[in-house]
Amino acid sequence: MDFLSYLINGLGLGSVYAIIALGYTMVYGIAKMLNFAHGDVIMIGAYVAFFAISDMGLPLLPAILLSVAVCTVLGVLIERLAYKPLRSASALSVLITAIGVSYFLQNAAQLLWSSSTKVFPSVIANGGISSGGLTVSWLTLITIGVCILVMICLSLFINRTKTGRAMRACSEDKGASTLMGINVNRMISITFAIGSGLAAIASVLLCAAYPSVYPTLGAMPGIKAFTAAVFGGIGSIPGAFLGGLLLGVIEIFAKAYISTQLSDAIVFAVLILVLLIKPTGLLGKRIREKV
Amino acid sequence: MGAEKKKIKLPVFLTKPRYRSRVASFSIILAGWLILEIMMHTGNLSSLFTSLLVPVCCYIVAAIGLNLNVGISGELNLGQACFMSVGAFTAVCLSGSMAGSVSSPLLRLILAMVAGAVAAAFFGLIIGIPVLKLEGDYLAIVTLAFGQIIKSLITNMYLGFDAAGFHFSFVDNKVELQPGGKMLLNGPMGATGTERISTFSAGVVLILISLIVVFHLMYSRSGRAIMAARDNRIAAESVGIEIFRTKMLAFIVSSCLAGAAGALYGLNYSTLVPAKFDFNTSILLLVYVVLGGLGNMTGTIIATVVLVLLPELLRSMQDYRMLIYAIVLILIMLLTNNETIRTWTMRITRKLRRQTNG
Numbered sequence: 004m005d006f007l008s009y010l011i012n013g014l015g016l017g018s019v020y021a022i023i024a025l026g027y028t029m030v031y032g033i034a035k036m037l038n039f040a041h042g043d044v045i046m047i048g049a050y051v052a053f054f055a056i057s058d059m060g061l062p063l064l065p066a067i068l069l070s071v072a073v074c075t076v077l078g079v080l081i082e083r084l085a086y087k088p089l090r091s092a093s094a095l096s097v098l099i100t101a102i103g104v105s106y107f108l109q110n111a112a113q114l115l116w117s118s119s120t121k122v123f124p125s126v127i128a129n130g131g132i133s134s135g136g137l138t139v140s141w142l143t144l145i146t147i148g149v150c151i152l153v154m155i156c157l158s159l160f161i162n163r164t165k166t167g168r169a170m171r172a173c174s175e176d177k178g179a180s181t182l183m184g185i186n187v188n189r190m191i192s193i194t195f196a197i198g199s200g201l202a203a204i205a206s207v208l209l210c211a212a213y214p215s216v217y218p219t220l221g222a223m224p225g226i227k228a229f230t231a232a233v234f235g236g237i238g239s240i241p242g243a244f245l246g247g248l249l250l251g252v253i254e255i256f257a258k259a260y261i262s263t264q265l266s267d268a269i270v271f272a273v274l275i276l277v278l279l280i281k282p283t284g285l286l287g288k289r290i291r292e293k294v
Numbered sequence: 295m296g297a298e299k300k301k302i303k304l305p306v307f308l309t310k311p312r313y314r315s316r317v318a319s320f321s322i323i324l325a326g327w328l329i330l331e332i333m334m335h336t337g338n339l340s341s342l343f344t345s346l347l348v349p350v351c352c353y354i355v356a357a358i359g360l361n362l363n364v365g366i367s368g369e370l371n372l373g374q375a376c377f378m379s380v381g382a383f384t385a386v387c388l389s390g391s392m393a394g395s396v397s398s399p400l401l402r403l404i405l406a407m408v409a410g411a412v413a414a415a416f417f418g419l420i421i422g423i424p425v426l427k428l429e430g431d432y433l434a435i436v437t438l439a440f441g442q443i444i445k446s447l448i449t450n451m452y453l454g455f456d457a458a459g460f461h462f463s464f465v466d467n468k469v470e471l472q473p474g475g476k477m478l479l480n481g482p483m484g485a486t487g488t489e490r491i492s493t494f495s496a497g498v499v500l501i502l503i504s505l506i507v508v509f510h511l512m513y514s515r516s517g518r519a520i521m522a523a524r525d526n527r528i529a530a531e532s533v534g535i536e537i538f539r540t541k542m543l544a545f546i547v548s549s550c551l552a553g554a555a556g557a558l559y560g561l562n563y564s565t566l567v568p569a570k571f572d573f574n575t576s577i578l579l580l581v582y583v584v585l586g587g588l589g590n591m592t593g594t595i596i597a598t599v600v601l602v603l604l605p606e607l608l609r610s611m612q613d614y615r616m617l618i619y620a621i622v623l624i625l626i627m628l629l630t631n632n633e634t635i636r637t638w639t640m641r642i643t644r645k646l647r648r649q650t651n652g
Binding site for chain 1: 432
């Protein structure tokens with residue numbers, strides 16, 4: 004029974020990682036950049052949701068919508084102001100700019116809302132379903148449900164709509180997409196918008212589980228989700244989903260069966276092992292190098 | 295009329311790029327050393343700046359090492375701080391345990407720095423084997439992962455030293471010491487009560503040594519092989535360069551320098567926590583390297599000094615200083631990559647070069 008409850012908790016945590024990892028992987032797929040500021044968008048989302056619920060007294064759903072709206076605008080704004088001028092620059096310059104944006108968001112949050120930790124109000128009822136000694140909290144169920152819903156919607160969007168097809172085309176070949184009449188810049192903006200909106204959803208789920216909000220909140224989930232994206236093969240959407248879930252399960256198992264203090268080390272050790280066996284992640288495409 | 299245009303004949307060490315970069319970086323370091331020493335002796339240096347001297351030297355050495363890795367070898371390393379960490383805690387432990395047997399602080403500092411460098415080089419070798427089998431962003435994420443692993447391992451180490459020798463325990467503190475014994479590593483609290491034996495002069499000497507090492511490597515046969523492997527892996531392989539071995543050489547030298555820098559850093563503070571060398575420190579070093587210019591050691595030195603001092607100079611802005619730092623960082627990246635400004639600076643440098651070379 005313990006094993007099963009750990010597994011479900013792991014899937015709950017992994018669902019949050021998966022939703023964040025989708026943002027990383029989509030941006031990487033289309034813009035070929037590591038968006039280090041993604042974790043800080045999560046932090047902003049958490050603050051917006053916090054203020055919407057505790058100061059403005061909004062119910063949960065409108066608060067989430069507000070948070071998603073703010074993060075979407077923020078994501079597009081960051082892309083327009085900081086990344087778009089660097090479209091032709093080296094990958095390292097873009098990386099450093101993303102780090103600059105990350106510092107900027109963290110310090111802006113610290114100035115605006117102080118560095119002290121705020122306690123996120125409990126938004127999801129305690130308790131849950133129990134059967135035969137196994138109790139699953141509502142929060143875990145909702146988190147897993149949201150993750151599956153997000154995954155289904157995203158797959159439908161990417162595979163069935165015209166915009167989704169255009170986005171896939173851009174991630175394969177930008178030049179050819181331009182020739183086919185696709186507005187590449189718009190596709191990149193849409194990708195950032197979706198990724199940042201997902202980050203806002205993830206932030207609320209994260210804060211419901213770990214109810215504290217502070218300016219460096221996004222750093223660790225950001226690194227973990229980034230790891231999850233690489234784990235599954237960066238650029239691949241099912242890969243991010245799978246990587247996120249696996250990472251969550253491994254983390255909870257490591258905490259439960261081996262050692263709480265060493266759980267991070269174990270998660271990263273597993274990542275390294277996977278990359279040694281499959282150098283492009285679990286579902287990543289292997290691109291043959293031509294002479 | 296044409297004869298009026300005077301040709302300035304410069305000595306060979308100023309015209310050839312390979313010598314020019316060496317002369318530039320060595321003279322910057324020596325001039326800086328001289329000026330700062332004079333200022334310190336005449337009492338013109340505030341205590342804040344005096345306290346920054348050794349850390350600046352450490353960051354410069356670690357950044358030079360990272361530049362060898364990122365700029366010359368072309369591998370994005372997001373875990374340079376973990377080698378500093380290995381060097382720092384090796385040095386602190388060694389220095390702490392030798393306090394009774396070796397009385398000269400200078401000798402202890404040198405021994406500790408050598409030990410830190412060797413330990414970090416050893417870790418570089420172990421980590422390099424899996425890391426250098428990967429490419430691109432996957433390689434970067436594995437260095438990040440190793441950085442996190444080493445940080446959490448050191449955070450869980452307990453090491454004590456007494457008359458009976460070393461006592462070690464992992465995760466839970468089970469170290470029991472005889473009277474007179476000393477805890478060298480204390481888990482998340484790190485090393486406490488370290489004797490501060492680092493000096494600014496030692497830092498400058500370390501920078502000079504690391505410059506000599508890196509320049510010798512860059513302009514040697516192995517250095518050319520490293521750069522060839524960076525520019526075109528397949529072409530380099532086809533002319534018989536062993537990619538893995540050349541990249542490994544750069545990786546080990548880079549981690550070795552970071553280890554020596556970490557040793558100097560660790561012995562400069564009485565307390566040192568493992569969390570000091572986290573992902574953010576690695577990123578900070580990477581920022582110095584990229585802003586200074588990939589493969590450009592002089593640029594790295596200047597960028598490190600400027601960026602370490604910038605938050606301190608902005609102290610009058612108080613809360614806004616890190617915000618300004620972030621904006622400066624973004625603006626520098628946007629401006630240096632702007633096409634118009636790029637062609638503009640290129641035109642100026644070309645003009646200058648034509649004047650000096652005749």
